[in-house]
Amino acid sequence: MTKxxxxxxxxxxxxxQWYNLAADIKCPPFMSPxxxxxxxxxxxxFPMNLVEQEYSTERWVDIPEEIxxxxxxxxxxxxxxxxxxxxxxxxxxxxxxxxxxxxxxxxHKPNTAVAQAWYNKQFGTKKLTTETGAGxxxxxxxxxxxxxxxxxxxxxxxxxxDQKPFRKLMMQTWGGNCIASPSTETNAGRQxxxxxxxxxxxxxxxxxxxxxAAVTDPTGETKYSLGSVLNHVMMHQTIIGLEAKKQxxxxxxxxxxVIIGCAGGGSNFAGLSFPFVYDKINGAxxxxxxxxxxxxxxxxxAPYVYDHGDTAKMxxxxxxxxLGHAFVPPPIHAGGLRYHGMSxxxxxxxxxxxxxxxxxxxxxCYKAGILFAKTEGIIPAxxxxxxxxxxxxxxxxxxxxxxxxxxxxxxxxxxLMDLVGYDKxxxxxxxxxxxxxxxxxxxxxxxxxYPLP
Amino acid sequence: MTKxxxxxxxxxxxxxQWYNLAADIKCPPFMSPxxxxxxxxxxxxFPMNLVEQEYSTERWVDIPEEIxxxxxxxxxxxxxxxxxxxxxxxxxxxxxxxxxxxxxxxxHKPNTAVAQAWYNKQFGTKKLTTETGAGxxxxxxxxxxxxxxxxxxxxxxxxxxDQKPFRKLMMQTWGGNCIASPSTETNAGRQxxxxxxxxxxxxxxxxxxxxxAAVTDPTGETKYSLGSVLNHVMMHQTIIGLEAKKQxxxxxxxxxxVIIGCAGGGSNFAGLSFPFVYDKINGAxxxxxxxxxxxxxxxxxAPYVYDHGDTAKMxxxxxxxxLGHAFVPPPIHAGGLRYHGMSxxxxxxxxxxxxxxxxxxxxxCYKAGILFAKTEGIIPAxxxxxxxxxxxxxxxxxxxxxxxxxxxxxxxxxxLMDLVGYDKxxxxxxxxxxxxxxxxxxxxxxxxxYPLP
Numbered sequence: 001m002t003k004x005x006x007x008x009x010x011x012x013x014x015x016x017q018w019y020n021l022a023a024d025i026k027c028p029p030f031m032s033p034x035x036x037x038x039x040x041x042x043x044x045x046f047p048m049n050l051v052e053q054e055y056s057t058e059r060w061v062d063i064p065e066e067i068x069x070x071x072x073x074x075x076x077x078x079x080x081x082x083x084x085x086x087x088x089x090x091x092x093x094x095x096x097x098x099x100x101x102x103x104x105x106x107x108h109k110p111n112t113a114v115a116q117a118w119y120n121k122q123f124g125t126k127k128l129t130t131e132t133g134a135g136x137x138x139x140x141x142x143x144x145x146x147x148x149x150x151x152x153x154x155x156x157x158x159x160x161x162d163q164k165p166f167r168k169l170m171m172q173t174w175g176g177n178c179i180a181s182p183s184t185e186t187n188a189g190r191q192x193x194x195x196x197x198x199x200x201x202x203x204x205x206x207x208x209x210x211x212x213a214a215v216t217d218p219t220g221e222t223k224y225s226l227g228s229v230l231n232h233v234m235m236h237q238t239i240i241g242l243e244a245k246k247q248x249x250x251x252x253x254x255x256x257x258v259i260i261g262c263a264g265g266g267s268n269f270a271g272l273s274f275p276f277v278y279d280k281i282n283g284a285x286x287x288x289x290x291x292x293x294x295x296x297x298x299x300x301x302a303p304y305v306y307d308h309g310d311t312a313k314m315x316x317x318x319x320x321x322x323l324g325h326a327f328v329p330p331p332i333h334a335g336g337l338r339y340h341g342m343s344x345x346x347x348x349x350x351x352x353x354x355x356x357x358x359x360x361x362x363x364x365c366y367k368a369g370i371l372f373a374k375t376e377g378i379i380p381a382x383x384x385x386x387x388x389x390x391x392x393x394x395x396x397x398x399x400x401x402x403x404x405x406x407x408x409x410x411x412x413x414x415x416l417m418d419l420v421g422y423d424k425x426x427x428x429x430x431x432x433x434x435x436x437x438x439x440x441x442x443x444x445x446x447x448x449x450y451p452l453p
Numbered sequence: 454m455t456k457x458x459x460x461x462x463x464x465x466x467x468x469x470q471w472y473n474l475a476a477d478i479k480c481p482p483f484m485s486p487x488x489x490x491x492x493x494x495x496x497x498x499f500p501m502n503l504v505e506q507e508y509s510t511e512r513w514v515d516i517p518e519e520i521x522x523x524x525x526x527x528x529x530x531x532x533x534x535x536x537x538x539x540x541x542x543x544x545x546x547x548x549x550x551x552x553x554x555x556x557x558x559x560x561h562k563p564n565t566a567v568a569q570a571w572y573n574k575q576f577g578t579k580k581l582t583t584e585t586g587a588g589x590x591x592x593x594x595x596x597x598x599x600x601x602x603x604x605x606x607x608x609x610x611x612x613x614x615d616q617k618p619f620r621k622l623m624m625q626t627w628g629g630n631c632i633a634s635p636s637t638e639t640n641a642g643r644q645x646x647x648x649x650x651x652x653x654x655x656x657x658x659x660x661x662x663x664x665x666a667a668v669t670d671p672t673g674e675t676k677y678s679l680g681s682v683l684n685h686v687m688m689h690q691t692i693i694g695l696e697a698k699k700q701x702x703x704x705x706x707x708x709x710x711v712i713i714g715c716a717g718g719g720s721n722f723a724g725l726s727f728p729f730v731y732d733k734i735n736g737a738x739x740x741x742x743x744x745x746x747x748x749x750x751x752x753x754x755a756p757y758v759y760d761h762g763d764t765a766k767m768x769x770x771x772x773x774x775x776l777g778h779a780f781v782p783p784p785i786h787a788g789g790l791r792y793h794g795m796s797x798x799x800x801x802x803x804x805x806x807x808x809x810x811x812x813x814x815x816x817x818c819y820k821a822g823i824l825f826a827k828t829e830g831i832i833p834a835x836x837x838x839x840x841x842x843x844x845x846x847x848x849x850x851x852x853x854x855x856x857x858x859x860x861x862x863x864x865x866x867x868x869l870m871d872l873v874g875y876d877k878x879x880x881x882x883x884x885x886x887x888x889x890x891x892x893x894x895x896x897x898x899x900x901x902x903y904p905l906p
Contacts, residue, residue: 005525105829169872374599377557419622428828
């Protein structure tokens with residue numbers, strides 16, 4: 001065959017270190033009313049080995065052999081050349097994607113789930129609590145818990161819990177316990193339900209519940225696990241971009257011209273892009289585009305502020321782009337992109353002009369998802385369609401300009417658990433969900449007493 | 454890392470020819486009341502290029518470059534060493550599996566779907582009809598049709614249509630049109646519905662409907678496509694076993710001691726095993742085990758007879774193990790294993806003593822599936838759990854005997870679309886479904902007037 005579609009790596013070629021962007025850009029510290037939050041303040045929430053990673057400014061961090069071995073259940077992930085999509089678009093661009101959909105849970109999330117579960121196990125943790133939006137993260141942590149031997153409890157945003165009933169069954173098959181959030185199991189959940197009995201829920205609320213469930217366990221053997229946002233999570237995901245670098249080289253390419261990933265909390269975007277942000281800091285000319293839904297436009301419309309990571313204000317303040325911790329996004333199907341904030345590292349990189357954020361409305365995303373399914377063959381997760389819609393924009397731009405650009409994007413997950421959204425899209429029942437401008441002014445008002453980053 | 458979990462191949466290492474077992478064992482011909490059925494009798498049903506393959510006794514058949522290129526969307530498939538399962542079982546056996554679950558449709562079925570769609574396109578076909586049990590095949594053909602540009606209509610066995618609503622949405626996302634069978638769209642369907650309005654349906658009925666829909670299309674541009682049973686389908690699947698041979702060699706293994714695959718119509722089993730059946734014919738000592746449900750025990754309990762492939766008796770007579778064309782299997786969740794007959798090549802190989810068939814009850818299969826999900830990490834399709842249950846039997850046997858056996862099996866598909874079955878199993882709501890002995894005597898009675906193979 002003249003055309004090689006997949007660029008693969010042997011297990012022996014896997015990266016042996018994660019890249020830590022915190023070594024190269026400076027983020028303001030976590031903040032509390034008493035000033036910057038020291039590492040030991042997290043002791044109830046996270047195991048200290050992960051807290052150390054969270055505060056680390058080492059550029060390269062060794063990946064323990066045991067974690068590498070766990071990752072080989074599905075890694076290295078192939079990089080595909082999207083010949084069929086290129087042909088359908090008639091673009092001179094060469095489009096590549098990392099296929100993170102081949103993990104047993106169907107997305108990039110297990111990259112950090114197995115790492116976090118492993119560090120927790122080392123530390124003596126017996127049980128993990130977490131939240132999940134679309135269910136990708138809850139599935140990934142249930143998967144990791146089952147491999148490593150940890151109990152897992154997942155608070156799933158109600159709108160997704162209802163839209164995606166199979167996600168709960170998936171977690172359950174791996175032994176995870178998944179309940180809808182807000183729930184009556186926590187103070188945070190009960191308070192929200194009293195005020196808004198019909199709330200679709202939000203990641204912010206689910207985080208509050210998972211945090212509360214962890215820190216109130218009297219045995220002290222329960223810790224909390226977060227699937228995105230924090231520095232150590234971004235770092236665990238950089239294996240995606242580090243593999244991609246080797247693969248681009250094998251494909252005979254230099255650095256890409258454009259890098260694209262969808263961004264909710266930021267983890268799949270960071271995973272692919274941060275190793276290339278490093279190149280950009282060192283002079284490379286790359287457009288690096290995080291893509292979010294127009295109905296939850298953290299990077300493109302929200303200010304860079306200090307805000308809580310959760311609705312009940314249990315977390316310290318994080319310096320990040322935020323729509324306000326009380327923001328409840330419209331019920332779009334890309335549940336993983338419905339978060340009021342954005343990873344502090346991604347936010348800071350955007351502030352530093354290293355990123356070129358963009359937002360795309362729901363219908364354009366589904367249209368792109370269908371085109372991808374019918375050309376490349378894989379049905380994308382609704383989150384992933386945001387990246388694909390932007391790839392199509394960039395490929396069309398390359399066509400107009402007549403430029404042979406290299407576009408690399410992260411195919412963060414498959415959509416086999418999200419087919420109800422496709423069904424509704426094909427039946428013409430979906431809309432774009434306007435960005436709720438009225439809500440945001442009110443939500444940001446409460447941040448006025450907070451410090452500025 | 455000391456342990457390499459996956460043995461991978463480059464696209465350039467893909468097999469360039471399929472293996473055709475019909476060169477090495479002798480099957481009785483298709484039969485009609487007028488005697489053996491000549492190739493041209495199939496002209497209304499299949500394109501002649503596929504009919505030629507069906508009748509071919511060439512040992513090696515070239516795979517067209519265009520089909521190889523289509524297959525590279527997901528092939529070569531990795532072979533995994535099941536270290537975690539071995540450890541959980543404490544077995545001295547070395548267990549390997551081909552991971553066919555990584556195709557966009559989630560199973561081995563696309564291997565023949567893209568081949569059949571391509572040959573049809575070459576021949577001028579515009580539309581394909583087919584049947585599907587669990588939905589794996591209907592999804593695979595919809596996927597192939599979308600890549601190649603053919604309309605696809607799928608008759609899905611009603612019990613699975615109801616149990617697995619997402620399968621329909623999957624086909625629809627790729628542009629396929631899926632309806633429940635028996636339907637009111639065909640004479641065959643209407644007749645069954647009149648007699649048995651509440652029938653769960655069967656593959657035999659769905660085949661009748663799909664055949665009727667193809668041959669009654671007045672334009673002549675509609676052909677029928679079968680996802681299993683026939684010789685050309687088995688041949689297209691041999692790429693699995695041919696890849697596995699290369700991978701075992703890379704892993705430093707000689708021929709395996711035991712080969713295992715689940716068998717409904719026979720295609721994933723044949724795909725993995727036939728290249729090794731060739732070795733066995735030539736003197737190799739290998740136990741080759743097709744595994745079926747105890748509630749639909751074609752190879753283990755049914756006679757080797759001439760019977761129709763479908764309920765409405767539209768197909769010629771095939772020499773095969775059959776429970777009778779009117780047999781309606783109990784509603785087990787492994788919908789792809791609910792077929793009254795068995796591939797003529799698999800049936801003949803069993804008659805020739807080349808295979809050692811076995812059957813496993815539903816509960817043992819789900820138990821094995823859960824163990825696999827919690828150790829190896831991937832949730833298996835209910836069909837695939839039949840192979841896994843048998844792998845566990847063989848691994849335990851190797852432990853008792855203290856033998857370092859090499860066991861190879863086909864991980865034919867993932868269970869992400871089949872989680873309702875796992876949910877019911879975990880809730881204790883599933884039973885083993887006894888084999889309906891009373892039905893079979895009656896069903897075989899009608900075959901008494903048929904010739905003997």
